[in-house]
Amino acid sequence: MGKVAVGAAVVCAAAVCAAAALVVMHRMRCSGKWARAMAILREFEEKCGTPSGKLRQVADAMTVEMHAGLASEGGSKLKMLISYVDNLPTGDEKGLFYALDLGGTNFRVLRVVLGGKDDLVVKKEFEEVSIPPHLMTGSSDALFDYIAEALAKFVAKEGEGLHPSPGQQRELGFTFSFPVRQTSIASGNLIKWTKGFSIEDTVGQDVVGELTKAMKRVGLDMRVAALVNDTIGTLAGGRYCNQDVIAAVILGTGTNAAYVERAQAIPKWHGLLPKSGEMVINMEWGNFRSSHLPLTEYDQALDVESLNPGEQSFLLRMAQEADFFGDVVPPKLEIPFILRTPHMSAMHHDTSSDLKVVGSKLKDILEISNTSLKMRKAIVNLCDIVATRGARLSAAGIVGIIKKLGRDTVRDGEKQKSVIALDGGLFEHYTKFRISMESTLKELLGEEVSESIVVEHSNDGSGIGAALLAASHSQYLEVAEA
DSSP: OOHHHHIIIIIIHHHHHHHHHHTTTBBBTSTTTHHHHHHHHHHHHHHTOOOHHHHHHHHHHHHHHHHHHHHSTTSSSSOOEEOOOOOOOOSOOEEEEEEEEEOSSEEEEEEEEEEHHHHSEEEEEEEEEEOOGGGGSSOHHHHHHHHHHHHHHHHTTOOTTOSOOTTOOEEEEEEEOSOEEEEETTEEEEOOOOTTOOOGGGTTSBHHHHHHHHHHHTTOOEEEEEEEOHHHHHHHHHHHHOTTEEEEEEESSSEEEEEEEEGGGOTTOOSOOOTTSEEEEEOOGGGOOOTTSOOOHHHHHHHHTOSSTTTTHHHHHHHHHHBTBOSSOOGGGGSTTSSOHHHHHHHHTOOSTTOHHHHHHHHHHHOOOSOOHHHHHHHHHHHHHHHHHHHHHHHHHHHHHHHHTTOSSOOTTOOOOEEEEEESHHHHHOHHHHHHHHHHHHHHHOHHHHTTEEEEEOOOTTTHHHHHHHHHTOTTHHHHHO
C-alpha cells in the first residue's frame, strides 16, 4: 500500500469508503436482503476498528519510521525530507513581504505587511489568477513568464507606505505544491508535474531559478527567499502567532505533517549544523504504511486505482450484493468522487428526527429517492464508522510525532506546552471528526500529558506562511538585528 493507503485510512476515506459502502447497501431494501446489508456494514465496522491498543501500535510504528527516515535516504517508508527551513518566525519580523502560492490550475499572489510582536500581520492583500490550459502543457518560459507578469502587475498596485526600504529588494516566499527535490532554502528541482501540468522542459530544473529568470525578463526586481510546501507554511504561520507550535498537520484533500527536529538528531544531514540548532522536517506521512493500519478491501481498491477512482467501492458493494437502494444500482453511485467529504459531513451532522438532510443529499447527489428512515440511519452509521477511523488514526499519527520529540511524558517541574497547528477542511469544518480526533489524543496520552498538548486551527499556511518564511530568511535580517 502506498500513499493512498494512509490517505484513505486517515483522511480521504471519509467520503471514500462512505460512498463505497453506499452501493453495497443498495439492494438490501428488498425482502430478505436487509440482513445481508447489515452484515456487510458490521463486517466493515469490524475491519475499520481502532481500539486503543491498535492505535498505540500505529503511533509506535510512526515513531520508528521517523527515526529510520532521519537516519538515511530511502531508509524508511516516510521520506522525512530536510526542508532547509532552520529559522521559523519569531514574531519579531517586520516589513513588506510577498508570497506566490502555485499548487494547481490557479495561483495566488499575496502582499503581507508584518508589524512585529505588537501588530503581527498589519495588512494582507491577495489576488487569485487562473492559468490558461495551454500554458499547463506548453513551455517552462511561457508558464513562468505568465506568473511573473501577474506578480509584477500585483506589485505595481502597492499602496502608499507599502514600498520596501530604499535600496532593498522585495522578497518572496514561494509555495510550490508539486514534487520537488529541495537543495537549499531557496532552490529545488522539479521531480515531476501533477494536477494536469505536463511541461517537459521544467522537469529536473530549479523552479526558483525558472521563476527568477522570468521575473528578470519582465523587469521585476524581486528575490525568492524561501521555497516551501503548504505543510511547512502552516507550521510557519502557527509559530508566528504562537512560539509553542512544534508541528503542523494538514487534513484535507490530502494529508501531510511537518515538525521541528533537533539538527543533531538527523544522521543523514551532512552539512554544517544550522545556528538555530533546529531543522524543519517534511515527513510526507502520506507514504506511511504499517501492518497495524486498519485497512479494508475498499482502501486496497482505492490505492490500486489511484488517482482515487475506486473511491465509491464500499457503497457500490452494498448496492450490488444487497439491493440496498432497490433492484437497480443507481448509476450516479458508480461515478468516482461524486460523494465528497462535505456531503458526508452534512449527513453525519444531521440531527433532524427524520434525517431530512441525509435524504436530500441522497436525492440531490446520487438521484436516490424514497429512502426509508432505517436506510438513512444505516448511512449515518456508515459515516460515523469512516469518520471515526480517520479521526483516530490522525490522532495516532500526531502521537507518533509527540513521542519522537519526547513530549509524551510530563517531567517533574516542567510545564512544556506542545501546540500542533492544524489546517484543512476536515479539521475546520467536520465537527464530529475534530471532536473524535481530540478525544482520541486524550485517550492515548492520558489526562496529565494531554493537558500540555494543544491543537490549534491555523488557516492559510500555504499563503501567509510562505511570506513569513521569506521574512525569517530575509537577506536583511542581520542588518535589522545589528
